Amino acid sequence: MKQEAIGTWQHVTLADLFFAFRKAKADCFFERSICIASQFAEYEQDLASRLTALLASLQAGQVAEVLIQNLGITRVVAKKLVTAPMKGAAPDGHGFFSDPARAFDRLCASHELTPEFRLIGDFPVDMHVLSALWINLVGHRFDAVLPKSAYGSRLRRYRPEPGAPKGSVGDYHLEAVGSFQPYFGPYKEWRSRGLKALRTELEAGNAVVAISMDLNSYYHRIDPAFIADSRFLAESGIELSEWELDFTKAFTAGLVEWSKRIAAQMHALGCSKREVTVGGLPIGLSISRVVANTLLVGLDRDIEHGLTPVYYGRYVDDLFLVLRDPGNLVSAEDLLAYFAARTRCFPAPSAVKNGQILLNLPGGFQGKTKLLLQQSKQKAFFLQGHGGIDLLSNIESQIRSVSSERRLMPSPDRLESMASAKVLTAAGHAAEEADTLRRADGLSVRRLGWSVQLRAVETLARDLREDDWQQERKQFYAFAHSHILRPDKILDHLDYLPRLLSLAAALMDWPDARRLIESTMSALNALQARTESRTVKVNGIKANKVTESLWNGLRQTTLDLARDAVLRALRWSHSKGEMRPRVCKNARTYGGLKEQVQQLVKKSERANSEIERDAASEASRSFGV
Structure with missing residues (x-):
């Protein structure tokens, strides 16, 4: 045209x-x-x-x-969590904690944590x-x-x-x-x-x-x-x-x-x-x-x-x-x-x-x-001869092992053995990134790995009946709780939460959807409790005043994104022009749907308040208050 x-x-x-x-x-x-x-x-x-x-x-x-x-309002979103070894701290060596809570405690004790936020427009x-x-x-x-x-x-x-x-x-x-x-x-x-x-x-x-x-x-x-x-x-x-x-x-x-x-x-x-x-x-x-x-x-x-x-x-x-x-x-x-x-x-x-x-x-x-x-x-690599070719081959294999899975039909029983999953489970915190072109096995590929995992599960959701792979979905949600929705990783991957919630809502896994929201809020509260006295960055610039409003804004944005993700995901009948029967009771219209989603998020907000109080008490005990 x-x-x-x-x-x-x-x-x-x-x-x-x-x-x-x-x-x-x-x-x-x-x-x-x-x-x-x-x-x-x-x-x-x-x-x-x-x-x-x-x-x-x-x-x-x-x-x-x-x-x-129509300039709208400002929203707070997460960018990432930056970690740097504390001055005078003993080297980590090869210590590794598979338990998320112990891994986070160790990270807080040995590294300076700097949460980074963005201010974006909501128009x-x-x-x-x-x-x-x-x-x-x-x-x-x-x-x-x-x-x-x-x-x-x-x-x-x-x-x-x-x-x-x-x-x-x-x-x-x-x-x-x-x-x-x-x-x-x-x-x-x-x-x-x-x-x-x-x-x-x-x-x-x-x-x-x-x-x-x-x-x-x-x-x-x-x-x-x-x-x-x-x-x-x-x-x-x-x-x-x-x-x-x-x-x-x-x-x-x-x-x-x-x-x-x-x-x-x-x-x-x-x-x-x-x-x-x-x-x-x-x-x-x-x-x-x-x-x-x-x-x-x-x-x-x-x-x-x-x-x-x-x-x-x-x-x-x-x-x-x-x-x-x-x-x-x-x-x-x-x-x-x-x-x-x-x-x-x-x-x-x-x-x-x-x-x-x-x-x-x-x-x-x-x-x-x-x-x-x-x-x-800035990274510069001076390459020549067989040594340069060997390094390049290693970089290409790192990238290929993750990104090639995007083109393959996923199998429900192979989700946790995919290369993209191994990237997420094997990688430590951001300070451990290797020095390869485009951060080939660092944060960029970990984010790509999580994206590939989500895409694989979304493909299964479109092609399989809900009842045929319930156990595999439970394992995938457990994987997310263990490796993504945890205090030391949550800021790096928070922008993928809407996709995860959309998946749970589309498959009508309502208890799992609620737990995903609660785990997210719990991780944010735990991270705030351990970083309140430290520097944060906003749009790449250090912010020196009280930053409670940033954390509150981030929590509100997260809950609003949860509402939005659920509304996007619910399936409608093309023939009847209403939601599928198993979606939500009493939610055959858009207004009824919105009310049901509000109730789901309100339950999570109430749970979040309890988690926040527990996190504050835990922080007080940790700092000897």
């Missing part, structure tokens, strides 16, 4: 808003960090009148007002519709200027027309379900092409340098003001009509206001005003994914033209390069000097302070945006 050019808001039709709603609904369904299912269900009950009212406001020239009114449905509308009418032009080396968060497109010039991109696929390409394919391609380039060079007898870098807290350090900046548009090669530019400016103003509100909240939590000058882009809003990706188009071009790498790929904020080894690089400083001499974005080694590498984008539009590379996290 070819999109007609739009010159004024009067040219925007109800059909345009319907396509935007359809895209927004799909994008939000696949975004597990937001609680929006019930809002979409209620919105859809009166879809025509709601979209008509939104269209009337837009055509009346009130787009800026509508955007400001009304209208905001998601407007975000999708911007992508449909304007934002696809931003995505079109990205090179093929940008793999993540790419929009769905048709194939280029036969005979189109090399490097051309196809038209934006307006009718596709969802705005973005599925995650796993581009991610796998980004990684595998880099490893293939390494192997090709090594087998040809060439010495190479493989470099992996990532931008710290990327979304949270972006100043949204760049989006409509004429210097950015000119530098990127984005051409907009007058109406498209006006729409982009209105959205930019709304995102700048949201950023200011987040920065103020971080200051109230004790984050340094010198470090926190912006609140960043809101995670969970589709426009953020497009503009955050396009912001780095200048960096992509700079690296490709200046360094002429054998391979360069970027997955949103993760960079992977393969260079021919010039033979005179022996340290990270040498590597940075090599980059600085050949690019415009990288600073000279003398400009690096406290191990922080600040990138400068060409064009003068960067504003308050901080593109920060942490020198300690």
Whole structure:
């Protein structure tokens, strides 16, 4: 379907808003960090009148007002738990505790624990519709200027027309379900092409340098003001009509206001005003994914033209390069000097302070945006000969053993023996990560392993009757309690809880669903009790004031996500238009369903209060109070 050019808001039709709603609904369904299912269900009950009212406001020239009114609220979500050995603490040696409680006690005694949180946006449905509308009418032009080396968060497109010039991109696929390409394919391609380039060079007898870098807290350090900046548009090669530019400016103003509100909240939590000058882009809003990706188009071009790498790929904020080894690089400083001499974005080694590498984008539009590379996290591998090939083979086997299971039909009696399960059970805490490319057997692959496990069970849930594999499900839930829903692992994997709850709800394992929520809340309370007197980080910045509100916000988000997951998962009869008979008594309508879900979560909240009191008492005894 070819999109007609739009010159004024009067040219925007109800059909345009319907396509935007359809895209927004799909994008939000696949975004597990937001609680929006019930809002979409209620919105859809009166879809025509709601979209008509939104269209009337837009055509009346009130787009800026509508955007400001729909900035929503802030939510707290978990990022990860960072551990570092205490100064003067005895080495762990080879001690290992299979009991989760003893393992956590040992971790607390020997390591400094730093919980990390994110502040994200929780927007009304209208905001998601407007975000999708911007992508449909304007934002696809931003995505079109990205090179093929940008793999993540790419929009769905048709194939280029036969005979189109090399490097051309196809038209934006307006009718596709969802705005973005599925995650796993581009991610796998980004990684595998880099490893293939390494192997090709090594087998040809060439010495190479493989470099992996990532931008710290990327979304949270972006100043949204760049989006409509004429210097950015000119530098990127984005051409907009007058109406498209006006729409982009209105959205930019709304995102700048949201950023200011987040920065103020971080200051109230004790984050340094010198470090926190912006609140960043809101995670969970589709426009953020497009503009955050396009912001780095200048960096992509700079690296490709200046360094002429054998391979360069970027997955949103993760960079992977393969260079021919010039033979005179022996340290990270040498590597940075090599980059600085050949690019415009990288600073000279003398400009690096406290191990922080600040990138400068060409064009003068960067504003308050901080593109920060942490020198300690930058990894460079100087590979050649058989030794380099052996290391590469080991890395590939680590990745392949986990990710290949994604393509196989799972067996109910093999869940606990899968390679993805072994990754989760054998790995210790984050401090034990091995130094391999892209953290091949560290936290990234542990998260991939848990994702593969969930996918395997979800596949079984679709293909088997509930009664045929009850015992295997019980074992899987027990596996989750032992290896995932525990204080030392919960922050790393909390974003997968909705999928786990959706599975239990879809299979009508209600007692198990309740226990999963209770175990999650118990793990969060135990972690809070042991870290209350320690530093936490918010959006990558240390917060020095009382952080009780962060933990309360995280618990509330977790319970809201639980409600959302259950609502998403329950199965409806296509013939009768109501829920399947075994789902919930007295819940044949959406209202009845919502009431049943509220009761389930309220029971967990009451149990959580009891757990919280027990955790406080235990903490008091532990600290001799």
